[in-house]
Amino acid sequence: MRLYVLGGGQLALMMCWESQRIPVHFSVYDPDPSAPAYRCAKRPSDPLEEVDKADAVTFEFENVDISLAERAEKLGKLRPPLAYLKVKKSRIEERALMDSIGVPTVPWRRAANWEEAIKIAESMGRAYVKVPTGGYDGKGQYIYPHEAALIRGLAGELLVEEYVDIRREFSIVAARAENGDVYFYPPAENFYVHGILVWNYAPTKVPEEVYEHVHRILEWGKYVGVIAVEFFEARDGRVLVNEIAPRVHNTGHWTLETDASQFENHVRAVLGLPLRRPRAMAPTAMVNILGVGLGRLPLAELERLGRVYWYYKAEARPRRKMGHLNITAGSVEEAAARAREALRLIYGADFPKLVMRSRPSP
Template sequence: MRLLVLGGGQLALMMSWAAARLPLDFVVYDPDPRAPAYKYAIKASDPLREVERADYVTFEFENVEWEVAEYAHKLGKLRPHLDYLRVKKSRIWEREALGELGVPTPRWAVARDGAEAMELAAKWGRAIAKVPSGGYDGKGQYLLPRERPPAEGPLLVEEYVNIAREFSIIAARSEDGDVYFYPPAQNYYVQGILVWNYAPAEAPPEAYRYVEKILEWRRYVGILAVEFFEDRSGRILVNEIAPRVHNTGHWTLETDASQFENHVRAAVGLPLRRPRALAPTAMVNLLGVASPPIRELERLGKVYWYGKAEARPRRKMGHVNITADTTAEAIAKAREAMRIIYGRKFPELVLKNYGSRQ
């Protein structure tokens, strides 16, 4: 079998680790010649030709070349369905799709421009304006009325949610409809970027029902991540979906069937594997770190390094997974890891203001 992955970043890199023990050719296409996944994958030079050669095609993130993904879909090779990638091209389309499925999200509206966005914020009290496309890890988001959104529109404007906590569910679905839910993870963000999380956490039954609706919409194949807000009144709201392997599921590398393995397996038509080992685990991202203190961190957990060409502020350079006998112990060790990595910046990475992220 031959699997083509569109995108060659750290997510494709970790998929390549999972694919290494399977009898398949793992091919990656990325315009960046220094893409991390090229260390372990076959490098594709002509993506359309590679689509024709591949038995199956998947993607590691949403900003892949549309014409390549569309061609793979037309040939019946793309996993998951193209419509999941299509709705991620615009936050507005994503909100529309979730609304049609009956999945609750923060109240939202579309503003023609920045001035209209400010009018909505005045009506609602506070709001979040989001650029419809291109934003990730907190980019392209503006807290209104404190920050000024772009003058030109359109903009997605959402109510300001008083967040009690944020959690996510990673789900796997095979081509024959078998579904597995990994234990939920509780997530901690600073300025829109995930800094650390731990699993298992709690999730109410309705959260699983919402994930199931999204999976069944176009008969999903692969790993799907769904990020949730729980507000101070107990409302459960979907913040966004990710039709791919996801940062909030990196902790699953410490199981015997990670999200990366199950995504590859589902994409090539193999049955899912259910993890038998699920220890309490915390994950800490290495953000903007050029050279992590490996010796100190390895005393706490396992370091995963992505091998990116250069470190930049907020860039995900790697992560640390920490397993323990109890969730409380995993959390304590994660906090110690953050002290080691970030030093004086540590408190803001733990004691954050939940209301700052949407």
């Protein structure tokens, strides 16, 4: 079997790591010759020809070469389907899809330009204005009225969302096989700073209704592979989908400590193999290593707390995901306490300033 992954970042690297027990020829396309996944995966000599050779094509990120994805879809090889990738390329289209299939989201409106966005935000009183494309890890998001000056002059269509008072954020990572079999990993509770995930833990308790919401998203386009769905739980009791990620996801990195991670199950699903249900699963916390190079990490102390995963990126920059730490424990409370200790070790007294030194740009 030949699997071709579009995008060569850390997600593709971990897919490659976790596919070693599967008889698969694993290749990756990324225009960056130093992309992390090239440490493990083959690099095709002709990116388009590799689509023709592959048994299945998938992607590790939304901002990949769309022409390769379209070619794979035409040949019936792209998993998950192209429709999910196209929806994810626009926050507005993502919101419209959720509305169409009856999945609750933050109340939102479409604005033709920044002037209209300001008017809509004024009518809401307090709002988020978001650039529809290219946004991830908190990029392209502005709070009104606090950041009104940054909203003025933004080009093109914009998404305006009502400000919601959030009690907590959590996510569901699910895998769906080609035959419709679905497996839900235990929910994770997530902690963000300026839109970027800093740490999380699993399992956590969530309302049963969220599983129905995820099922609707999976069935809409007959999804194949792993998907992450991020939720807000508002203080008024509403449970709202914040966004979807039609791929393996940062909030599911903790699953590497199980015997069937999100990365392995994604590879299995897109190749048409049966899903594996994890048989070994302990309470686990994950801490992102953001903007800190290997030379500055207290590695020995972190390894006493858990297991370090390093992504081999050439340069450490503010907010850049350089690696992560997974911590297993006898209870969620113990895992969370050790995660907070890890945050102090990694970032010291400067946390979160060290991590968030630069404001995300549009």
